[in-house]
Amino acid sequence: MVLGLLLLQAAWILAMPPFAGIDEFDHAYRASAAGHGELFTDLGRPDDGRGLLVTVNDGIADAARPLCESLDYPGADNCRPTGEVGVGQVAIASAAAIYQPTYYLAVGWPTWFLDGNAALYAMRILSALLCATLFGATVWTITGWARSAWPLVAAAVVLTPTTVYSLVLVAPNGVEVMLALALWACLLGTTRPADDAHRGRLLLASIPLAATFAWIRPFSPVWLLLILCVWIVLLGQTGVRDVLRRHRRLMAVATVVIGCSAVTSTLWVLAHPSPDPAGTYDMVGSRLGETLGEIPLWFFQVISAAPFRGNAATLDVYVAGLVMFAFLLLPLVLTRVPRLRVAALAAAIGAVAVGAWYTYSRLPTAGTLWQGRYSWCLALGVVLMAGIALEERPLRMLKTLGLVFGVPSLFVMHVRCLQFVLGRELDRSPLTGDPAWITAPFVGVAALATMGLACWVYSCWRAHHALGAGADREGAT
Structure with a gap:
């Protein structure tokens, strides 16, 4: 899985000229x-x-x-x-x-x-390796509690073209997403049937992840608070009481460490407000209408918006993304675990609400600054919970259809997006033809992406044979 991500990251580094990523x-x-x-x-x-x-x-x-x-x-x-x-x-x-x-x-x-x-490329590689390491930790964590390969599939689906593009830029957004992904993997694992020792290890791993996550970007403390709230909803009153009773000391340490990190990070943000002067934005409609009109765009931006929020990809990229997400998220609607559905709904509403609040409050002076990937730290938890919902046996036909349509959609979404972005950058970048831009023909970039996606498919197939047999025996029993 990590090798697959590294190959995809290499393809994106070649596709993006130096300093061409957003900001x-x-x-x-x-x-x-x-x-x-x-x-x-x-x-x-x-x-x-x-x-x-x-x-x-x-x-x-x-x-x-x-x-x-x-x-x-x-x-x-x-x-x-x-x-x-x-x-x-x-x-x-x-x-x-x-x-x-x-x-x-x-x-x-x-x-x-x-x-x-040279310094820019070195920093890109460092950022990419840091994100790949966090992804490896996520996969390792998931395979410790998953009963099938579906949670692993969900972790791969989280890495949309926009997400992988963010993982190679010299910018904190990618690391923020991967820290959130690793934190989600640990927290969701604590809600699964497991012995106290394993749950304790997951809680212990969550402490440095959450404490670091809070100090990455100005909105990180907000996302951390909402992630923990969704986790509490997923645990339920009985689960929270059980965690506090069985891991009292660990939870006390977590409260102090994570609380101090979140509070100090918030104080940093409050002490260093944005110095940008107030401007004006010409609204086409009403303030509320423009804010609500932005919400559907955020979902498509999560699939592909590179390098800028307004740079749309081709239609087939979004169709492939919609097909893949539809088959993955439908089990949340059909799940027999109501608490899982409620927690996923809470995460989705929270992600949209924060973006809508920010857009509405800044619209008259700053315009539509919010991007779908900014809320992905919280919203990706919905995808991981969908992977848990897919472990239910009654969804077998849906799983089969999902594989038939989802795997080709995965390749179309990533490879076609890379082709389009590389072509657009070659047409408009001032560095086209300049040796400062280390790039490759599209065939080479596409080959890297294809091999990376093949690594993901192969890994999930191997995980199906390693974990799926146990899940089938459990379901038959």
Whole structure:
């Protein structure tokens, strides 16, 4: 499973020019600054640009300029340095300057000995490896409590093209999603029949995951709170009481550690508000109407929206995604476990509600900034719960149809999306033909993606034979 993700990540790294990801230049600046010890900047605001001024290697600023200047939303100070602040270092504006420094410290250290595009690619690879490691931990955790291969299939479906694209950018969104995925895997495992020792290990693993997750992005504490609320709903009153009784000390430690992490992260966000000046947004309809009109777009953005939220893929990509999600999510409607259905509904409503609240509150000044992938940390729990619902035996015909249509849809969704994105970037990128962009013909990119998806299918097939036999015996009994 990890090898499959690594191959898909390699395909996306080749498909995206340096700094071409959404706000990637902002995050690269922040990573360069954090890598040199600048956890928060005191250089002030730019005259013409978003965010705050940060200290970066001059080579990174020079390398980011072509992509930055090809976009219409950054200011001049986001693309060109405002002045020198040391030997080989300059001040430049970054919209990510207020973000928590956790992710940037983890990936920014290569800027000590690399510069320019080489540093960007090194940080991309580091971010991709970190995400792949978290995915490996997720798969390992799921196979510890799953009774069939379906929860593993659900974990693979979570990694949509938009998600895999996010996992290779120099930006904290991908790591945030993978931390959430690993945390979901641990928490869902505690709701399954298991001995106290195994449940204790899952709870123990959840503590560092949740504490780190809270410090990744400004909205991470909100998602953490909602994930824990959904977990409580899934456990029910009896389950919560049982966990507290059997693991009292562990839960006390978890409360203190996770609580302190979430509170301090929230205080960081409150102490470093966005410095962007208020603007105006020309609304076509009413404020509420435009907010509600954005909600369907978020679902399609989860399937494919790269590199920007408004960059739609081809129709077949979305049809394939809809087919796959339909077969996976239908069992939640048919499940014989009402609490599972209620918890999934709560997660879906929470994901939409937070995005709708943010959009409605910021619409007059900032416009439609929210993206579907921002809520994916919470919404992906619905997909994992669908994998649990698919373990019920009465859904055998639905499972067969899902495999017949789902596997081809998986290949169409990922490979076709990569083809379209690579073609579009070759047409419009200022780095087309420039050796700074390490790329490959579409045949090579498609081959990497196809091999990666084949690894996932093979792994799930092997898991079916390893876990499915036990589930069949249990169901027959």
